[in-house]
Amino acid sequence: MPSEHAKRKATKKPQKSSKAVPKTPKNVSKPDQAFVNQSAPDLSTAVTTQVEFPSAVSARQRAVLHDIASHHGLSHTSAGDDDERRITLGSSSSSKAPTERVNIAKCEALSDEAICDLLREHFNIDGSSDFAAPHAKPAAPKACIQNGRKASGKLLSLEDFVSRTLPLLEMEHEAEVAQAQESIAQRRPEVAQARGRALLNLRLRDAEGGLLGRTLLALVSNKGGGTISVPLPAHKVSPHDVVELRPSKGDASLPAIASGVVHRVRDDCITVAVEDMPDEGLEQPLRLDKLANEVTYRRLKETLESLGGAVAQAGPAATLMDVLFGCAAPRFVGNAPAWTPVNARLDGSQRAAVSRALAAKDVALIHGPPGTGKTTAVVELILQEAARGNRVLAASASNIAVDNLVERLITANPKLMVVRVGHPARLLPQVLGASLEAHVYASDNSALARDCRRDIKSANAKLLKLGRKDYAERRSLRGELRALQKEERQRQQRAVDEVLKKAAVVCATLSGALMRELRPLRFDLAVIDEAAQALEAASWSALLKVPRAVLAGDHLQLPPTVISEVAARKGLSETLFERLQGMYGDDISEMLTVQYRMHARIMQWSSDELYGGRLTAHASVAEHTLADLKGVSLDGDDISVLTLIDTAGCGMEEAVEEDGDSKRNEGEAKVTLAHAQRLVSGGVRPEDIGIITPYNAQVHLLKELRPSALSAMEISSVDGFQGREKEAIIISMVRSNDAKQVGFLSDRRRMNVAVTRARRHCALVCDSETVSGDEFLGRLVQYFEQHGAYLSAAELVPD
Numbered sequence: 103m104p105s106e107h108a109k110r111k112a113t114k115k116p117q118k119s120s121k122a123v124p125k126t127p128k129n130v131s132k133p134d135q136a137f138v139n140q141s142a143p144d145l146s147t148a149v150t151t152q153v154e155f156p157s158a159v160s161a162r163q164r165a166v167l168h169d170i171a172s173h174h175g176l177s178h179t180s181a182g183d184d185d186e187r188r189i190t191l192g193s194s195s196s197s198k199a200p201t202e203r204v205n206i207a208k209c210e211a212l213s214d215e216a217i218c219d220l221l222r223e224h225f226n227i228d229g230s231s232d233f234a235a236p237h238a239k240p241a242a243p244k245a246c247i248q249n250g251r252k253a254s255g256k257l258l259s260l261e262d263f264v265s266r267t268l269p270l271l272e273m274e275h276e277a278e279v280a281q282a283q284e285s286i287a288q289r290r291p292e293v294a295q296a297r298g299r300a301l302l303n304l305r306l307r308d309a310e311g312g313l314l315g316r317t318l319l320a321l322v323s324n325k326g327g328g329t330i331s332v333p334l335p336a337h338k339v340s341p342h343d344v345v346e347l348r349p350s351k352g353d354a355s356l357p358a359i360a361s362g363v364v365h366r367v368r369d370d371c372i373t374v375a376v377e378d379m380p381d382e383g384l385e386q387p388l389r390l391d392k393l394a395n396e397v398t399y400r401r402l403k404e405t406l407e408s409l410g411g412a413v414a415q416a417g418p419a420a421t422l423m424d425v426l427f428g429c430a431a432p433r434f435v436g437n438a439p440a441w442t443p444v445n446a447r448l449d450g451s452q453r454a455a456v457s458r459a460l461a462a463k464d465v466a467l468i469h470g471p472p473g474t475g476k477t478t479a480v481v482e483l484i485l486q487e488a489a490r491g492n493r494v495l496a497a498s499a500s501n502i503a504v505d506n507l508v509e510r511l512i513t514a515n516p517k518l519m520v521v522r523v524g525h526p527a528r529l530l531p532q533v534l535g536a537s538l539e540a541h542v543y544a545s546d547n548s549a550l551a552r553d554c555r556r557d558i559k560s561a562n563a564k565l566l567k568l569g570r571k572d573y574a575e576r577r578s579l580r581g582e583l584r585a586l587q588k589e590e591r592q593r594q595q596r597a598v599d600e601v602l603k604k605a606a607v608v609c610a611t612l613s614g615a616l617m618r619e620l621r622p623l624r625f626d627l628a629v630i631d632e633a634a635q636a637l638e639a640a641s642w643s644a645l646l647k648v649p650r651a652v653l654a655g656d657h658l659q660l661p662p663t664v665i666s667e668v669a670a671r672k673g674l675s676e677t678l679f680e681r682l683q684g685m686y687g688d689d690i691s692e693m694l695t696v697q698y699r700m701h702a703r704i705m706q707w708s709s710d711e712l713y714g715g716r717l718t719a720h721a722s723v724a725e726h727t728l729a730d731l732k733g734v735s736l737d738g739d740d741i742s743v744l745t746l747i748d749t750a751g752c753g754m755e756e757a758v759e760e761d762g763d764s765k766r767n768e769g770e771a772k773v774t775l776a777h778a779q780r781l782v783s784g785g786v787r788p789e790d791i792g793i794i795t796p797y798n799a800q801v802h803l804l805k806e807l808r809p810s811a812l813s814a815m816e817i818s819s820v821d822g823f824q825g826r827e828k829e830a831i832i833i834s835m836v837r838s839n840d841a842k843q844v845g846f847l848s849d850r851r852r853m854n855v856a857v858t859r860a861r862r863h864c865a866l867v868c869d870s871e872t873v874s875g876d877e878f879l880g881r882l883v884q885y886f887e888q889h890g891a892y893l894s895a896a897e898l899v900p901d
């Protein structure tokens with residue numbers, strides 16, 4: 103029975119020629135007429151030849167055959183499941199041509215030579231050099247061509263991936279350590295602060311207990327004597343970073359007063375969770391330094407090393423590894439069992455994506471452009487898998503994305519045993535109840551362990567009361583204590599093991615998947631959300647535990663952050679999601695096509711530029727505008743869905759920030775805030791507006807200049823807004839120079855994320871002359887001009 107996947111390919115694939123044309127000789131750049139006439143077949147009379155190779159052809163041979171067929175323009179389809187997979191090669195595009203079918207008799211095995219003979223006989227193709235290649239792998243030039251790339255015919259082997267990535271990872275780690283050390287050693291602390299790795303002159307506002315024994319330190323700016331809320335300077339400190347606290351003034355190389363994990367970041371406050379509360383030192387002005395993350399680096403390195411080792415190759419992911427490195431073709435069950443959606447509102451493309459994922463024997467991708475309900479589809483898939491009795495490991499690169507999944511899973515099915523593994527300081531309060539600690543605490547073994555603890559306490563108290571000469575009793579109590587401590591440890595361990603064994607879904611970050619508790623565990627399926635933001639090495643930490651995987655993401659939004667530009671350029675920032683899209687494309691990937699966020703006009707630019715025009719806006723959002731919001735009195739003429747605010751010719755030039763290398767543009771910042779003020783005056787709530795700017799210095803400047811009436815409005819870099827949305831988005835592009843330099847603005851993915859955060863209104867504030875120097879940005883400006891309102895910056899902030 104051919105699989106769905108095979109059927110789709112078979113019906114889609116046009117046949118290109120009736121007889122294979124010999125390759126053009128290397129020294130002939132254009133085939134000369136005589137050569138073409140001799141060899142090109144007459145399609146009107148041509149006979150279609152179809153050769154079906156038997157299942158005895160190995161996965162490697164099938165892969166080489168696919169490769170050869172793509173190269174020579176033959177149609178090629180695979181059918182049948184698992185060990186029964188057969189490949190058919192065909193040679194005509196003329197539907198009228200009579201078909202000659204050649205079935206090779208069933209046999210145990212076919213040698214490479216025998217296959218080459220068949221290719222020569224039926225298609226006049228010499229495949230010997232393709233079969234002789236040392237590591238012949240199923241290169242996928244078809245997929246590469248589909249993705250607009252040059253067909254390289256070469257795939258990344260497992261060995262190459264490991265040997266390429268290990269040094270790049272080390273490079274990245276060194277870059278991070280160097281950045282952290284440089285920042286701490288910096289003689290002028292203001293420079294460290296300007297680079298975003300340090301925050302100076304902080305004050306401890308409160309210290310409260312919580313988070314299972316940790317203390318939460320709330321740190322605010324010490325400016326203004328602590329009486330008013332002052333925004334913190336622009337910085338690169340985010341939740342989950344490891345940080346140190348020391349006196350703000352003085353030698354930064356002295357040991358820190360405390361270290362901990364960033365729990366929460368607000369505009370005016372950073373909360374740090376510390377294990378050990380220091381007795382003194384926190385009463386003075388403090389400095390916070392972001393450290394390099396040693397644990398993550400060590401875990402990634404271990405993953406890569408184990409990926410290359412024999413244990414992984416004999417483990418649950420053995421076949422998956424073959425598929426992901428192109429040594430075996432992805433398989434799908436022919437007749438996927440029917441399923442009834444838990445979420446009845448799923449649209450057609452979401453249902454198709456869940457169906458494809460449920461049918462995948464190895465891997466499937468859910469490609470979710472902005473606002474298309476990727477997480478909604480992922481949640482449905484996990485619920486369906488759990489209902490079939492499959493144990494799922496649900497992971498993502500970021501804690502916030504994992505918590506989002508946990509929250510949606512427990513809301514959809516409160517009875518499902520979902521266990522969130524991770525440092526409690528890193529979890530959102532609403533998912534603490536699903537944390538491993540909370541499950542363990544509620545278990546019988548944990549209650550018994552607590553009894554042991556009580557007994558240990560009273561044994562210790564007795565021990566203290568004994569006189570020096572009570573040797574026998576002392577010895578006996580010590581023995582009792584040792585036994586109790588052992589018992590307590592065993593009970594705790596048993597409690598953890600039992601919880602994890604009973605869990606239907608275990609949720610963790612990719613780095614958390616390597617935690618000690620999860621190391622020995624195996625799952626039926628790994629689902630990786632936001633996979634296009636995860637380093638490939640990190641994805642493997644989850645994948646090595648499973649035979650099947652589903653990756654959801656969008657490689658056309660921002661990739662994972664990589665500090666070392668060299669490492670990024672050499673491939674560290676290429677994600678597994680992107681690699682698989684390039685390798686297998688639509689064969690394994692289903693794109694979600696209905697979006698639930700943006701007005702159709704905001705969406706259309708992104709859809710046309712990045713998604714082949716395939717997106718549609720759901721009726722609930724297609725026409726929605728700011729004017730539809732409660733309390734808003736703007737009408738369409740005041741504020742259009744798209745607005746271009748042009749600073750060209752207004753003397754608003756960019757500048758490089760003092761003590762740093764980020765860029766800012768004061769004139770543009772004022773215009774941006776004036777437009778935000780215009781929206782607020784029309785009744786839009788400041789919390790419904792977001793200002794996005796690609797430069798950190800501009801983020802800081804905008805925060806400094808904003809009037810207090812706009813303090814609830816969020817101002818952030820593009821990265822800070824990924825995965826989020828606002829009713830109105832104002833983008834401040836900053837660049838304005840005679841040389842028309844636009845730097846990293848030209849990254850299509852960055853602008854895609856910026857524009858698609860907007861639900862009802864998007865304003866682009868830029869110097870149209872500078873940014874139009876870049877072709878892609880020029881088209882963006884043109885789109886806004888054609889489909890929206892145009893304002894000169896001078897109209898908003900007259901001199």
Ligand SMILES: Nc1ncnc2c1ncn2[C@@H]1O[C@H](COP(=O)(O)OP(=O)(O)OP(=O)(O)O)[C@@H](O)[C@H]1O
Pocket residue numbers: 447448449452470471472473474475476477478479698699824825826
């Ligand atoms: N089939 C649907 N019908 C109605 N609303 C939907 C549907 N699918 C998703 N949504 C809504 O669309 C919004 C985005 O959904 P979701 O968070 O799943 O998207 P996402 O693709 O993960 O988002 P992002 O682009 O931010 O990564 C949510 O408000 C969700 O409720």
